[in-house]
Amino acid sequence: MSKIQIKQLSKKFKKRNKYIEALDQIHLSIQEGEFVCLLGPSGCGKTTLLRILAGLEVPTTGEVNIQQEGSSKTPIQSMVFQENGVIPWLTVEENVAFGLKMRHLPSSYIKEQTEHYLRKVGLINFKKLYPKELSGGMKQRVSIARAFANDPEILLMDEPFAALDEQNKFILQEELLSIWQETKKTVLFITHSIDEALLLSDRILLMSAQPGKIVRDIPIRLERPRTIEQVRSDPEITNTFLEIWEHLQKEVKQTR
Numbered sequence: 001m002s003k004i005q006i007k008q009l010s011k012k013f014k015k016r017n018k019y020i021e022a023l024d025q026i027h028l029s030i031q032e033g034e035f036v037c038l039l040g041p042s043g044c045g046k047t048t049l050l051r052i053l054a055g056l057e058v059p060t061t062g063e064v065n066i067q068q069e070g071s072s073k074t075p076i077q078s079m080v081f082q083e084n085g086v087i088p089w090l091t092v093e094e095n096v097a098f099g100l101k102m103r104h105l106p107s108s109y110i111k112e113q114t115e116h117y118l119r120k121v122g123l124i125n126f127k128k129l130y131p132k133e134l135s136g137g138m139k140q141r142v143s144i145a146r147a148f149a150n151d152p153e154i155l156l157m158d159e160p161f162a163a164l165d166e167q168n169k170f171i172l173q174e175e176l177l178s179i180w181q182e183t184k185k186t187v188l189f190i191t192h193s194i195d196e197a198l199l200l201s202d203r204i205l206l207m208s209a210q211p212g213k214i215v216r217d218i219p220i221r222l223e224r225p226r227t228i229e230q231v232r233s234d235p236e237i238t239n240t241f242l243e244i245w246e247h248l249q250k251e252v253k254q255t256r
């Protein structure tokens, strides 16, 4: 049984008197615990697909099913955005605890869960600070800690590291993988970076330009833990990189 199942999904937006066909005939299933990256040219509907899974948009046709295993109180999904995912008037620890407090969970559990993930992302000594006192990388760590602390059925991540410098990006990617390996959550992750997708994914779903379709489903069979050096030097992965690169070049040229 798949954790996420999407059948014949399409999405059209009405803008003035015109329809924009954002997604066309998306059909896919993602297994429990898989780390799947969505890669495609700008405007191909990646965020729209994530927003549909988050219940923030309704598909025009088709259906989406997320298998629920926890209690009915378990959130279906947590989302991590590129930026501005933290609540400015709450401290680091209050941000991480926010979802758990909203569910009125016991305070001892909230404290334990919050501290566990603050430690995991290296923010335990910064828990009393407010977002304005944090760097961009630290804010993203807060968002990641909050997303995992919520213990959702699935995690949806929309280019969470896109605004970070290379060094911070590598550190956060490693931290994310370490938490993912511990929790074995199902993750759907949007990125524009082929290297990032190769480093993180069990599978890469490659999308066409608008209307977005999934044109390739590429398994990444590199052992974990992976390093960027391995990603860059493995001959099979190098071929996959080139294949994705050529596809993206072609799609981007077509849309221009």
Ligand SMILES: Nc1ncnc2c1ncn2[C@@H]1O[C@H](COP(=O)(O)OP(=O)(O)OP(=O)(O)O)[C@@H](O)[C@H]1O
Residues within 6 Å of the ligand: 013, 014, 015, 020, 021, 022, 040, 041, 042, 043, 044, 045, 046, 047, 048, 049, 210
């Ligand atoms: N609420 C909306 N109303 C009208 N059009 C929309 C809406 N949301 C998205 N679109 C359109 O749907 C298409 C897909 O947008 P989406 O943001 O999902 O693409 P994307 O692949 O995530 O792009 P990027 O990589 O640039 O972030 C675009 O043409 C966009 O303009």
